[in-house]
Amino acid sequence: MQQTNPNLQGIGVTDLLHILDGSGLRLASHQTRIRLPLTSPTLHDPLSTENGRRSGILLGIGLHPAAPESADVVRNAARRGFGAIVVKSLGLSVETLAAVADAEGIALLVVDDQQEWRQVDSLMNSALTTANEADSSLSATPVGDLFALANAIAALIGGATAIEDLQTHILAYSTMPGQAIDDDRRDGILGRQVPDLPENAAQYASVFRATGAVRVPGIPPGLDRLAVAVRAGVQPLGSIWVVDAAADFDTDALRALERAADIAALHLLRARSTDDLARQQRAELVRRLLEGGDDSRLLATQLGLDPAGPFVVLAFQPDLAATGDELRLLRLIDLIAIQCEAHQHSSECVVIGGEVYALFSGTAGSDLAGVEALAGRVVSRAATAFGITVRASVGSLVSALAGIARSRHDADLVLLLVGTRPIAGSVASARDARSQLTLLELAEIFRHTPRLVSQQAKRVIETDARTGTDYAKTLRTYLDCSRDSALTAGRLSVHQNTLRYRLRRAHDLFGIDLDDADDTLTLWLSLRLAEYD
Numbered sequence: 145m146q147q148t149n150p151n152l153q154g155i156g157v158t159d160l161l162h163i164l165d166g167s168g169l170r171l172a173s174h175q176t177r178i179r180l181p182l183t184s185p186t187l188h189d190p191l192s193t194e195n196g197r198r199s200g201i202l203l204g205i206g207l208h209p210a211a212p213e214s215a216d217v218v219r220n221a222a223r224r225g226f227g228a229i230v231v232k233s234l235g236l237s238v239e240t241l242a243a244v245a246d247a248e249g250i251a252l253l254v255v256d257d258q259q260e261w262r263q264v265d266s267l268m269n270s271a272l273t274t275a276n277e278a279d280s281s282l283s284a285t286p287v288g289d290l291f292a293l294a295n296a297i298a299a300l301i302g303g304a305t306a307i308e309d310l311q312t313h314i315l316a317y318s319t320m321p322g323q324a325i326d327d328d329r330r331d332g333i334l335g336r337q338v339p340d341l342p343e344n345a346a347q348y349a350s351v352f353r354a355t356g357a358v359r360v361p362g363i364p365p366g367l368d369r370l371a372v373a374v375r376a377g378v379q380p381l382g383s384i385w386v387v388d389a390a391a392d393f394d395t396d397a398l399r400a401l402e403r404a405a406d407i408a409a410l411h412l413l414r415a416r417s418t419d420d421l422a423r424q425q426r427a428e429l430v431r432r433l434l435e436g437g438d439d440s441r442l443l444a445t446q447l448g449l450d451p452a453g454p455f456v457v458l459a460f461q462p463d464l465a466a467t468g469d470e471l472r473l474l475r476l477i478d479l480i481a482i483q484c485e486a487h488q489h490s491s492e493c494v495v496i497g498g499e500v501y502a503l504f505s506g507t508a509g510s511d512l513a514g515v516e517a518l519a520g521r522v523v524s525r526a527a528t529a530f531g532i533t534v535r536a537s538v539g540s541l542v543s544a545l546a547g548i549a550r551s552r553h554d555a556d557l558v559l560l561l562v563g564t565r566p567i568a569g570s571v572a573s574a575r576d577a578r579s580q581l582t583l584l585e586l587a588e589i590f591r592h593t594p595r596l597v598s599q600q601a602k603r604v605i606e607t608d609a610r611t612g613t614d615y616a617k618t619l620r621t622y623l624d625c626s627r628d629s630a631l632t633a634g635r636l637s638v639h640q641n642t643l644r645y646r647l648r649r650a651h652d653l654f655g656i657d658l659d660d661a662d663d664t665l666t667l668w669l670s671l672r673l674a675e676y677d
Contacts, residue, residue: 154179155272157228157251163271163410168256169230169264172238173245175252180227184269187261188217198224201253201268204231205261215244222248230264232257258425271376271413290316290411297404301397303370303386304329307408310382311478312338312348315412324389326367345529347371351383357398357405359388370397372405374412380474381412427494430503434496436549444545448490449505455548456509457539458484458519459555460500461562462532472530476500479529480522487511487518499559501552512541512575519571535562538573557584586669587676600654600663601670607653616671618646619656623668627658 157178161171185201202221207214209231218241221229228251231241238254245252255264290307298305298318304325305318314336317329331339338344347360357372368388374381384405386393426447433443434457444451460480462473477493480500484491488508494501504515519536526534539555542548554574561580562572574581590596604615618636622643625631633640650656658664 154181156180157253160268160271161253163413164267168259170254171251172254173242173250173252175246175249178227178249178251180272182272184272185230185265186226187265190217198226200226200228200272202226202229203261203265204229207231209233209236209238209241214241218244218250218252219248222250226250228253230255232259267413271410290408291319293404293408293411294318295320297384297386297401297408298323300404301370301386301393301400303388303393305387306332306385307374307412308338308383308385309412310380310475311482312344314338315382323387324367325387326362326365328366329387345531348383352380357401359393359398360385367391370401372401374405374408376409376413381409384408426492430492430494430501431496433503433545433548434494434501434552436546440545440548447492449545451545453505453543453545453547454509454541455503455505455543455545455551456512456515456541457548457551457555458502458504458515459537459539459552459559460519460522461498461535461537461559462500462526463534472532476526476530476532476534479525483518483522487514499556501555503548510541512538512573516571516573523570534570535559536571537562538571538575540574554581557581560584583673584676587673590670590673596670598663598666598670600656601667601674603654604650604656604671605674615646615650615654616674618643619650620668620671620675622647623664623671 156176157171157180158176160180161169180201181199183200185203186198188202188204188207190206204214204217207217214231218229222245229245230253231238233254234257238252242252294305294307294316295318298320302323304320304323306314306329307316308314314332317333328339328341341363343363351358351360351371352373354373357370360369360371362368368391370386370388370393372384374383384401386397386401388397429443429447433440433447441451449455462476477495477500480502481493484493484502484504488504488506491502491504491508508514515538519538523534523536526532537555537558539551539553539558540547542551551574558572558574558577558581561577561584562570601616604619607613608616618632621635622629622632625635629640629643633643636643647658651658656663656667
């Protein structure tokens with residue numbers, strides 16, 4: 145957007161605060177008429193060289209409100225052309241900085257101390273980017289009133305309108321008289337949820353893949369619709385659907401819907417800002433609890449958990465290599481969160497690396513069958529609705545806060561088993577794989593303590609790798625079968641005479657005496673654990 149007059153274009157500082165209401169941001173100075181250009185915030189770097197005039201918002205990372213140099217930073221920001229600077233109060237008064245800001249004609253914004261700067265930057269950037277493309281014909285709608293926005297869109301385009309989130313919950317719908325609707329629309333409004341239809345996955349995929357509004361043909365007796373994804377920058381927030389009863393909306397209607405999506409993004413962004421920040425704070429507490437440490441009791445208190453327990457961790461591992469669609473992954477995370485919330489109110493999910501974890505406590509935690517059923521529903525739904533393969537695991541049930549990290553560790557080990565071992569289904573539990581978990585942990589100990597490995601087993605494995613022989617498999621299977629020659633030969637699909645010959649060669653080559661109980665035990669254990677490398 146060309147900004148020919150900076151005093152008329154952009155966004156007012158109070159309008160920005162209104163959009164981000166609940167994000168922990170407040171105005172500390174008295175400059176309320178300042179307009180900010182719709183550009184990304186700039187990060188304060190005390191070590192960089194100033195290079196000309198700048199504009200917009202400066203994030204005062206690292207500024208101490210009581211330090212004299214902070215006032216100099218505010219003055220320099222104003223002189224370089226910034227319209228606002230954001231700082232943290234660190235529990236101190238910012239009146240001095242606010243007075244400097246007022247004198248220099250710049251707005252001083254203060255963000256809550258506990259908020260991460262990257263989240264502040266992300267929220268501001270999304271709000272400014274979205275406002276940059278907003279259509280003024282709809283912008284008079286009060287931000288946050290989604291029903292008023294739905295009615296405005298319905299009046300502008302001429303069809304019944306619904307605004308949805310990423311989980312296809314209907315957040316708002318129009319109530320304009322005389323506009324045709326169908327049964328799908330009626331059922332969705334009654335249940336505040338889009339009906340689960342076979343064509344949904346393909347339709348939503350086409351909407352979110354498109355760069356603008358698209359026409360979605362109805363499946364008779366359903367009516368056609370226009371639809372558009374709602375985004376803040378590149379971040380998907382939801383979608384808008386407009387019933388095209390006569391199937392005659394033209395390209396002007398499509399363009400109008402695209403402009404409406406920009407305004408809807410402002411509404412959805414504000415609606416999400418408070419919840420997202422609160423959710424992020426809880427997720428960080430859960431992450432620290434899962435990682436273990438000395439502050440478990442304090443973390444549990446902040447999360448409102450009963451330290452008496454019991455506790456169990458549920459882990460999900462989506463197949464990221466086969467999934468390049470960020471939207472589907474976001475919807476999967478929402479699905480997991482909703483299912484976990486249904487099992488235990490105020491449960492919290494957290495993403496760590498490529499896995500999604502949930503922590504359950506009390507009655508909900510001790511209900512392992514219920515947790516496993518929940519995991520099964522997520523795995524099934526993810527495959528049918530999103531086309532994502534998900535593995536799930538339930539960690540050990542623990543009775544104390546200090547054991548939560550152990551439950552998470554066991555869940556991770558079970559995920560490893562689900563992905564690499566012949567375990568039925570895509571959901572497994574530590575209680576059903578205790579022996580295999582023991583072997584996994586012993587394998588880790590052996591890897592870090594090589595002296596524990598049987599030297600005979602080491603020579604066998606090295607010989608097989610060098611010559612292509614199968615002595616390790618033969619010995620391991622023979623010992624697995626309790627030295628039953630017939631059973632071993634059957635599993636290896638060889639004659640018993642061939643098996644006896646191999647065992648004699650193993651004795652001759654490696655000095656293996658299967659009549660020595662101690663040597664045989666360490667040999668079998670080393671060969672068995674080598675499978676887990």
